Amino acid sequence: MSFVITEPDAMATAADELQGIGSSLQATNAAVAGPTTGVLPPATDSVSVRVATMLDAHAQQYQALSAQAELFHNQFVETLITAKNAYAQTEATNAAAMQSSTGTDKIALIMGGTGNPSPDLKYMTSIQQAYLAQNYSDYTLVSLRTPEQFWPITGLGSETFGKSVYQGMATLNSAILTQTAAGRACR
Known part of the structure; x- marks a missing residue:
């Protein structure tokens, strides 16, 4: 990236x-x-x-x-x-x-990586504590599912690494556009 x-x-x-x-x-x-x-x-x-x-x-x-x-x-x-x-x-x-965003309209989009396509609450909380708590404590955490299907760990993925990264970036971009169009601040 x-x-x-x-x-x-x-x-x-x-x-x-x-x-x-x-x-x-x-x-x-x-x-x-x-x-x-x-x-x-x-x-x-x-x-x-x-x-x-x-x-x-x-x-x-x-x-x-x-x-x-x-x-x-x-x-x-x-x-x-x-x-x-x-x-x-x-x-x-x-x-x-x-x-222009209000406190309740602030979200932090959290994406997982290889082996963690759907971040769970524990993962999101660790990201919040490590990176967001100091400056963005009032942000609501939102999990984004990414397409890598545990590839290359399991070999079950249908997407190559490049396609997986591209799809992940498209997912993130779409989520950012959707949230900002709704008037929410994204981190």
Whole structure:
């Protein structure tokens, strides 16, 4: 199972720093554009002309590549800012939903794992005492049945590990959506 953890403040700081780096690179590239392009040969012989032409071609390629890098950099910064704003908005929406819930509408969805597809009261109480009691003592515990059928312990399961995990995540997602649609806060 993968988790996504974001820090909108850290993302904003990174975006600001990246914008500063982009500005510095842009200024540097602009400063070297004149002296490196349009190089004049130091003499009129064919070797000097060819070397100057080659240096000018390299300088023009550098400027073209720098322009592409600048475009990519600006797009990356914009994407980072957009992602930061999206995460911040999502967190604000979730916080508002959690604050609007009342004490009796708070539930903790407890899922079992392999060998425990239907968590019993003892298991749920141990989860509550170990993880929820300090901050979420007023939450009602709700058991969610998962599909693994004691697989791989018994070998009786009809689902592979991947399918079992996918079905478990779908079960959890459905339960969260159902509970939040009913105005309940979920943990």
